[in-house]
Amino acid sequence: MMDSLKIATLLLLLSNFCFCAKLPSSFRKCDRNKKDFNQCLSKAVEDAVRQLTKPIKELGLPSMEPLEVPSLVIGAGSGAVAFEQNYQNTSVSGYGKMSCSKAEMNFETKTFYVHCTFPEVKMEFKYEISGRILLLPIYGKGPGAITLERVETDLTFKLDEYDKKGVKYFKVANVTLVMDPQLIRFKLENLFDGDEALGRNINSVLNDNWKEVFADVKPSYEDAFGKIYFSIFNNVLSKVPVNELFGDT
Ligand SMILES: *[C@@H]1O[C@H](CO)[C@@H](O)[C@H](O)[C@H]1NC(C)=O
Ligand SMILES: *[C@@H]1O[C@H](CO)[C@@H](O)[C@H](O)[C@H]1NC(C)=O
Numbered sequence: 001m002m003d004s005l006k007i008a009t010l011l012l013l014l015s016n017f018c019f020c021a022k023l024p025s026s027f028r029k030c031d032r033n034k035k036d037f038n039q040c041l042s043k044a045v046e047d048a049v050r051q052l053t054k055p056i057k058e059l060g061l062p063s064m065e066p067l068e069v070p071s072l073v074i075g076a077g078s079g080a081v082a083f084e085q086n087y088q089n090t091s092v093s094g095y096g097k098m099s100c101s102k103a104e105m106n107f108e109t110k111t112f113y114v115h116c117t118f119p120e121v122k123m124e125f126k127y128e129i130s131g132r133i134l135l136l137p138i139y140g141k142g143p144g145a146i147t148l149e150r151v152e153t154d155l156t157f158k159l160d161e162y163d164k165k166g167v168k169y170f171k172v173a174n175v176t177l178v179m180d181p182q183l184i185r186f187k188l189e190n191l192f193d194g195d196e197a198l199g200r201n202i203n204s205v206l207n208d209n210w211k212e213v214f215a216d217v218k219p220s221y222e223d224a225f226g227k228i229y230f231s232i233f234n235n236v237l238s239k240v241p242v243n244e245l246f247g248d249t
Pocket of ligand 2: 175
C-alpha cells in the first residue's frame with residue numbers, strides 16, 4: 001500500500017520533469033548570451049566530434065573515428081565519371097584530427113553554420129564499378145581507398161523549431177555541405193579482374209586527373225555526406241532541448 005503510494009508520487013513528480021537528454025559533461029557548452037558564443041560553438045563542435053571514438057547512445061551519436069557507412073552511393077557525374085559508384089562498408093577516418101575555425105548560430109533565420117578543416121579524410125571500402133572514367137573503360141570489384149587531403153568543409157543546417165511537452169527543440173530542415181579537398185589519392189585494388197598493369201594504369205590516370213574526376217562527382221559527394229551529417233545532428237537535436245544546447249534566452 002505504502003509502496004504503491006510512493007511509486008505513484010514518484011511517477012507524478014517525474015511526469016513534471018523533463019526527460020530530455022543533457023549534453024555529456026565532457027562536451028563544451030556555449031551560452032548564447034555570451035560574447036564569445038559563436039567562437040565557443042566552433043570549438044564545441046570540434047571537441048565533440050574528436051571525442052566520438054565510441055558512440056554515445058543516449059544522444060544517438062555514432063562513433064566517428066572511424067565513421068562506418070554501410071552503403072554509400074555516389075551518383076553519376078555528367079562528364080569524367082559517367083556511372084554510379086557503389087561503395088559498401090565504407091570506413092571514414094580523419095574526424096579525430098579535424099579542427100573548426102568558425103561557427104555561427106543565427107536564431108533569427110534558424111541557421112547553423114560551421115567551417116572545419118580536415119588534414120586528411122580516408123575512405124576505405126568495398127567497391128564494385130563498371131563504366132568509363134575520362135573516356136577509359138573501367139570495371140572491377142574489390143577493396144579500395146580514397147584519401148582526400150586538406151579538406152575545407154562548410155556545413156550549413158537550416159533548422160525548424162518545435163515544442164515537445166512545452167520544451168523547445170530544433171530539427172534539421174535542410175543541409176548544405178561544401179567540401180574542397182586540396183588533393184585526392186585513389187587506390188582501387190583488383191581492377192579488371194586483377195590485371196595488375198591495367199589496374200595500375202587506371203589508378204595513375206585517376207590520381208593524375210583527380211581534380212577533373214572529383215569536380216564531376218563533387219555534388220554527389222557533398223549530398224551523400226550532407227545526408228549523413230543531417231541524420232547525426234538531427235539525432236542530437238531530437239534529444240537535447242534548445243536551451244540545453246545554447247543556453248537560456
Ligand atoms: C559488409 O559488412 C557486412 C557486415 O560486417 C558483411 O556481412 C558484408 O558481407 C560486407 N559487404 C561486403 C561487400 O564486404
Ligand atoms: C535546401 O537548401 C538548398 C540550398 O540552399 C536549396 O536549394 C533547397 O531548395 C533547400 N531545400 C529545402 C527543402 O528547403
